[in-house]
Amino acid sequence: MIAAVEGAVSTLTHLEGALSGERYPADRLMGLDPADDRPLLARYDLEKAAETLTAASLAERRTGGLWRWAELLPVRNPNHMIYLGEGNTPLLGQPRLGEALGLPRLLTKAEGLNPTGSFKARGMAVAVSRAVELGATSFIAPSAGNAAGALAAYGAAAGAQVTVLTPVDAAPVNRQEVLAMGARLILVRGLISDCGKISTALAQRIGAFDVSTLKEPYRVEGKKTMGFELAERLDWRLPDVIVYPTGGGTGLVGMWKAFDELEALGLIGAQRPRMVSVQSEGCAPIVRAFEAGERFAEPWQNARTRASGIRVPSAVGDFLILDALRESRGTAVAVPEDAISEMQTFAGRMGAGYVSPESAAALAAVSLVHERGEVESHEEVVVFDCGIGQKYPPPQDLPEPPVVDPDDLDVDALASGLRQT
Numbered sequence: 162m163i164a165a166v167e168g169a170v171s172t173l174t175h176l177e178g179a180l181s182g183e184r185y186p187a188d189r190l191m192g193l194d195p196a197d198d199r200p201l202l203a204r205y206d207l208e209k210a211a212e213t214l215t216a217a218s219l220a221e222r223r224t225g226g227l228w229r230w231a232e233l234l235p236v237r238n239p240n241h242m243i244y245l246g247e248g249n250t251p252l253l254g255q256p257r258l259g260e261a262l263g264l265p266r267l268l269t270k271a272e273g274l275n276p277t278g279s280f281k282a283r284g285m286a287v288a289v290s291r292a293v294e295l296g297a298t299s300f301i302a303p304s305a306g307n308a309a310g311a312l313a314a315y316g317a318a319a320g321a322q323v324t325v326l327t328p329v330d331a332a333p334v335n336r337q338e339v340l341a342m343g344a345r346l347i348l349v350r351g352l353i354s355d356c357g358k359i360s361t362a363l364a365q366r367i368g369a370f371d372v373s374t375l376k377e378p379y380r381v382e383g384k385k386t387m388g389f390e391l392a393e394r395l396d397w398r399l400p401d402v403i404v405y406p407t408g409g410g411t412g413l414v415g416m417w418k419a420f421d422e423l424e425a426l427g428l429i430g431a432q433r434p435r436m437v438s439v440q441s442e443g444c445a446p447i448v449r450a451f452e453a454g455e456r457f458a459e460p461w462q463n464a465r466t467r468a469s470g471i472r473v474p475s476a477v478g479d480f481l482i483l484d485a486l487r488e489s490r491g492t493a494v495a496v497p498e499d500a501i502s503e504m505q506t507f508a509g510r511m512g513a514g515y516v517s518p519e520s521a522a523a524l525a526a527v528s529l530v531h532e533r534g535e536v537e538s539h540e541e542v543v544v545f546d547c548g549i550g551q552k553y554p555p556p557q558d559l560p561e562p563p564v565v566d567p568d569d570l571d572v573d574a575l576a577s578g579l580r581q582t
Contacts, residue, residue: 169213169222169231172206176378179481187235190295190370192377193477200478201378202418203235207425214426216397227283227386233422234287234386235379241294243318245276247286248386252394252543258511262528266541268400269513269520270387272548277338279470279517279548280387281311284411287383288372289315298322301369303349303356305408305469306335307548312372313344324369326356331469334552352464353408354474374409375478384412388419391543392429399434401540402491404527406519406547407438407447408473410482417485434543436491438482439526441466443498446475447482451493456480467554468501468518470547492535500525502556515550523547 176185178194179202185191187203194201210232222229227248236242250271259267272280285308289300299322302312309325316323323344327335328351339346349356357373364371375381392399399420405413413436423429440448443465450458460475476482486493505521508514516524523544530536560582565575 169218169229171235171237172210172232173203173235173237174206175204176201177204178202179478188295190292190297192371200375200381200481203378203382205233205422207422211426216393216428219393227286227383227390230386230389233389235291235382236287236294238294241290243286243290243293243315245282245286245314245318247275247282247383249390250274252391255511255513258508258513258524261507261511262524263531263538264527264536264540264542266539267527268541268543269546270391270543271514271546272387273514273517273520273546277307277310277314278552279307279311280384280412280545281308281548282314283383283386284308284380285311285315285372285383288377288379289319289321291379291382292370292372292377293319293321297370299324299367299369300372301325301360301364301367302372303327303353303360304331304335305353305472306331307470307552308374309344309346310335310338310342313339313342316344317342322369324363324367326360328352328356328469332553352472352474354460373477374411375414375476375481381411381415381418383415385415385419385422387412387545388416389423391416392420392423397429399429399432400543401434402437402530402536402542403434404437404439404523404530404542404544406468406471406523406545407440407476407482407493408471408519409476410438410447410478412545412547413438413485414478414481417481417489433489434491436485436489437526437530438486438491438493439523440471440493440495441468441498441501441522442495444472444474445493445495446473447479448493448495450479451483451486456483458483466498466501466518468522469553470517470519471522492530494526494529496522496525496529502558504528505550505556506558509550513546516546517548517550518553519548520544520546520550
């Protein structure tokens with residue numbers, strides 16, 4: 162829990178069907194839009210928010226992470242704001258990697274510095290906080306891994322029961338993380354879409370609130386704070402291009418929403434970055450729909466990629482992702498599977514840190530769109546580095562290190578071997 166910021170209270174007014182446009186009360190637990198089973202979006206009194214949420218007031222709010230943006234978040238009572246340190250991640254210049262990719266103004270948003278090691282913490286912090294405020298005591302969700310750990314962490318902080326379902330091939334560290342925080346874990350022989358079907362079937366039977374991606378209105382509110390922070394870090398402007406690894410697409414949808422809200426508050430102008438959605442060639446439903454000019458994406462069959470966070474065969478918010486890409490004059494890119502591992506190691510050697518496979522996919526896409534002439538060398542490009550690589554099985558091309566015995570060591574031979582590598 163965090164201390165309230167004086168004068169900073171939620172201006173939440175209602176929920177709105179993202180596709181239907183129907184209006185619903187905000188102060189009750191809701192999942193999908195009853196009109197069409199599509200996402201609901203939170204709406205705010207932006208004129209009222211503008212009275213207290215200003216550049217000057219934000220500069221004075223030095224603590225609280227993403228909760229500094231309380232006026233544009235849904236939690237009304239600060240006592241329900243669960244805070245584990247999420248938000249305020251740095252925006253880092255990548256001079257060596259940028260030069261190597263032909264884009265010297267390359268930046269990464271280091272989302273792996275969030276609690277539980279990924280940007281999933283943002284969405285779960287807000288979703289769990291708001292649901293608890295509305296009376297939820299138990300949660301359930303499917304996950305490729307990182308969302309499972311985040312839900313387990315925030316559920317534990319709220320004293321709520323948590324059940325998560327992950328594919329049986331989820332990384333061992335994700336399983337350990339969930340179990341260590343007292344959540345119930347179910348392994349599913351299948352993809353996250355199979356986990357989702359079981360989660361939906363179980364939720365009502367066990368009395369749990371389903372916080373699946375975009376199947377409730379508030380995870381996207383936590384993720385949109387990435388867009389808020391990006392504008393603030395760039396002195397109230399936006400970059401030319403945003404590159405985002407896309408599974409369910411909550412962050413991309415959230416940032417596009419955030420930019421409209423910031424403009425309504427007078428904090429930014431009408432300029433928008435071109436949004437680039439990145440998927441793997443082994444699972445690219447958004448890319449296929451974008452290239453075909455479709456507004457909705459057909460489910461991808463036999464989805465395969467080691468970047469588990471973007472191994473999402475279908476997204477309930479597909480039309481919101483595709484709308485943002487087209488409105489921004491952006492694009493969607495599928496990267497070859499081998500490029501993911503190659504970029505993961507290359508980015509590390511160029512000083513970008515040990516990034517997740519999803520982040521590596523996004524960086525590989527930067528190279529592709531630059532080669533295709535869709536991004537110019539002079540442009541400012543922000544890649545969302547969504548999580549740390551340590552939570553995943555390592556790339557297969559890592560070298561075997563030498564093993565030495567200090568009691569039987571030939572230093573000259575060791576030095577000779579090192580000189581040759």
